Amino acid sequence: xxxxxxxxxxxxxxxxxxEAQTRLLEEFGNAIAGVTLKTGRKGVFTFRADGEEIYAKPxxxxxxxxxxxxxxxxxxxxxxxxxxxxxxxGKRH
Numbered sequence: 001x002x003x004x005x006x007x008x009x010x011x012x013x014x015x016x017x018x019e020a021q022t023r024l025l026e027e028f029g030n031a032i033a034g035v036t037l038k039t040g041r042k043g044v045f046t047f048r049a050d051g052e053e054i055y056a057k058p059x060x061x062x063x064x065x066x067x068x069x070x071x072x073x074x075x076x077x078x079x080x081x082x083x084x085x086x087x088x089x090g091k092r093h
Contacts, residue, residue: 001031001074004048006038013045020047020063027067031074049073 005020007013014037021035040046045057047066054069055061 001050001070002033003035003070004038004051005035006040006044006046006048008041008044009039010041011043011045016045016061020066023063023067024070028070028074032070 003024005017007017017037021037024032024035043057045061046053047055049070050073055066
């Protein structure tokens with residue numbers, strides 16, 4: 001899954017966009033293809049997952065909700081069983 005964050009440069013949304021980018025990369029690591037930043041104007045602050053909008057301003061920004069939406073869209077990782085979520089290395093989550 002490729003995530004794109006489009007943010008308004010004149011509005012000063014770069015810090016929020018980079019914080020969200022870092023959170024998504026830390027949360028999902030190799031489970032996603034990447035998180036790219038795209039410059040924009042006119043107040044834009046939009047998140048897309050594989051081209052489909054998952055958040056757009058003026059909705060209240062909630063990174064936890066965005067993370068949950070991304071998690072719902074990801075396939076179950078290989079080596080994990082839904083019952084008990086036993087990982088290949090024997091760790092439990």
